[in-house]
Amino acid sequence: MAVWLENDAQWHEERMLHCALCGRMIAKRFLRESFAHGDEIFCGDDCLTLYHDYWLVERGPGYRPPEGIDAAYAERMVM
Numbered sequence: 001m002a003v004w005l006e007n008d009a010q011w012h013e014e015r016m017l018h019c020a021l022c023g024r025m026i027a028k029r030f031l032r033e034s035f036a037h038g039d040e041i042f043c044g045d046d047c048l049t050l051y052h053d054y055w056l057v058e059r060g061p062g063y064r065p066p067e068g069i070d071a072a073y074a075e076r077m078v079m
């Protein structure tokens with residue numbers, strides 16, 4: 001179950017938190033949930049829901065893009 005927490009970093013500390021789904025920097029409040037692969041933090045309920053419903057199902061932890069995807073992408077780009 002996800003819990004809302006606050007970043008307790010002081011104003012002079014450079015402790016940046018980023019949402020595990022969208023990558024947005026989190027200034028103060030965040031959601032933390034535990035998974036089999038470890039804890040993740042999220043900027044809000046929408047990102048947590050999308051993480052459960054799409055990201056974990058389609059990609060999963062440890063996902064890496066297929067080999068050679070950069071070459072395939074460059075080949076298909078219209079110049």
Ligand SMILES: [Zn+2]
Binds near residue numbers: 044
């Ligand atoms: Zn987010």
